[in-house]
Amino acid sequence: MYDGPIQDLIDELGRLPGVGPKSAQRIAFWLLDQPQADVEQLANTLRTVKEGTHLCSICFNVTDSDICRICRDPRRDHSSICVVEESKDVMAIERTREFRGLYHVLGGSISPIDGRGPGDLRIAELVRRLQDPKVSEIILATDPNLEGDATATYISRLLGETPGIRVSRLASGLPVGGDLEYADEVTLGRAFSGRRYVNDEEPADQSA
Template sequence: MYDGIVQELIDELGRLPGIGPKSAQRIAFHILQTESFDVTRLSEVLRDVRDKVRFCDICGNVTEGQTCSICRDPRRSHVTICVVEEAKDVVAIERTREFKGLYHVLGGAISPIDGVGPDDLRIKQLVGRLADGSVTEVILATDPNLEGEATATYLTRLLQYPNLRVTRLASGLPVGGDLEYADEVTLGRAFEGRRLAQN
C-alpha cells in the first residue's frame, strides 16, 4: 500500500503477535509523526534484549543471568513449584502476590495439531527438579484451553510420585461476570470447584 520502507516497517510490525495490519499501521505512523519518539533507544533496547536476555537454567523464566531473581530469592518456598506454559504467565501470577514458591516454565503446551509434543517442552527438566523428593506440591497453572488441559492431564499422569501432591488452579466464573453469559464448561468447572461460603 505504501511506498518502500514505510510498508516494510508496517510489515515487520505486523509480524509481531497480537499486532494486526491496522495496529501495525498505527504504530508505524506514530513512529513517523512523533518527533520525540526515540528510535535509536528502541533499536538499542531491541538489540540488548536479543543479546542479553536468556532463559533461567533452573526454571526457564527470562533473565539476564544464569538464574532468574525468583530462583535466587532465598525467601521463596522450595517445596512448591508452579508449572506455567510461558514466562509471561509468571508475571501474571506474581502480580497476585499470592504464590511464594518457585516456578517451572514449560515453553508452551502440548498441541498435536501444531506438532508440539511432550518432548518439545521442558518436561524432562521438571522431572529432574523433582528427583530429590524435596518438592511436596506441583501446581499446574496451564491455560484453561484444549492445549493447556492436555498438558495438565499429561503431567498429572506423569507426576505420580509418593509424597507429591499435584494440584490444578481452580477455574470457573470471573469476578463481575453474569451466569447467563457463562458457557457450559466454565459453569461446570465453577460447580466442581465450589467451596464453603465465608461469613
Template structure:
C-alpha cells in the first residue's frame, strides 16, 4: 500500500467520511500545494501535545487550567455539566452562560460498558463540595443515556451537597414547525410551557 492509499485509509476512518470522500480529499491535498498538506500534517502531529484536557473542568485547552476556569470574571458558583469537550464550545457559542464547566467524558451506558466510574463524576462531586458552588446545570444530551446520567449525577450531588441541580429545558427548537415536531418533544414542550412574556 502506498502513501496515497494509506492516507485514504486513514481519512476514511474519520466519522462521516466514507471511502469516496476520503479519496476526494486525498487527491485534493495531493493536487494542491505541498505546504498546505504539510501545515495540516504538522498541526495533526503536534495536536495532542499542544492541546490537553483542563485538569479542572476537562475541556480541551493549551493552558492549564483553561482560560474559562482561570477567568475571574466568570461565575464560579455555577457549573454546567456536559458530556464532551466540544459541548463546551457549543455552549459558549450561545453566549448565554457565564459560569464554568465540567466535562463528564461521556454518559452512563451499561451496554457499551460505561459505568459511573468511567466518568468524572467523582471530580464533579469534589468540586461541588469544595468550591463555593450554588448551582449545577446538567446539560447532557436529551437521550436515554443522557437523561439517565443526569438523574444519577443529580442524585449524587443531592446526597453529598446542598447545591441546586437543574437541567436544560426541553421543547421546540426555535424556528420549528409544529407539524414536524415529534410527539415526545411536543409533549415535553407542553409540559414545560412558560408564561407568555416570561422568557425573553
C-alpha cells in the first residue's frame, strides 16, 4: 500500500477493464514520471470526452453531436439497419467496409443473470424506426454467445411478422462465445457475406 494520492490513483486505475493491480501500479508510476503538461492534457481529454459526448438521437451510437456522422451520411443505405449491442461493435463492423447501411445500438444484451431484460434495451426505439418505409432489412449482429443469441432470437420473433421487413443474422465466421469487438476484419466481413435470414428461406444478398 502506498500513501495518499498514489494509492488512490492505483485504485482508480485498477477499476478499468483488463487492468490488474500490477498494471495499475505500473501505469500510476508511469504517469508520475510524465511532464506536468502531458498529464494535464490527459486529464483535460478525459473531462472533454465525458462532458462532450452523448448518444445519437437516431441510432444511439456515441457521438459529439445530436446525430452521428453515419446517420448524417446521405451515401449510406437507409434500407438496411444493423443491430449491435454496443457502440464499439459499430466501429468493428465499419472496419470491414462490408456494410454501408445504418446502425442501431441496443445498449447491451438480454441477460437474466444480470437482471437485464428486453425492456432495458433500446428495442422499442428499433421498432419505431421501422415506421420509415425505406427500411426493408434488419441485420442482427449481436455477439455470438448465449446473451447475444437470446437477444437476436427475441428481436427476430418480435419482428418476424413485420410486413416488408426481412430479418437476417450474422452466421458463419464468428466463433461461438466470442465478442464481436475482437473479431478481425476478414472474419467479420465473411460473417456479413454469409448472414442468414431468420424470417424466410431466401439467401442473404451478398452485395449488402
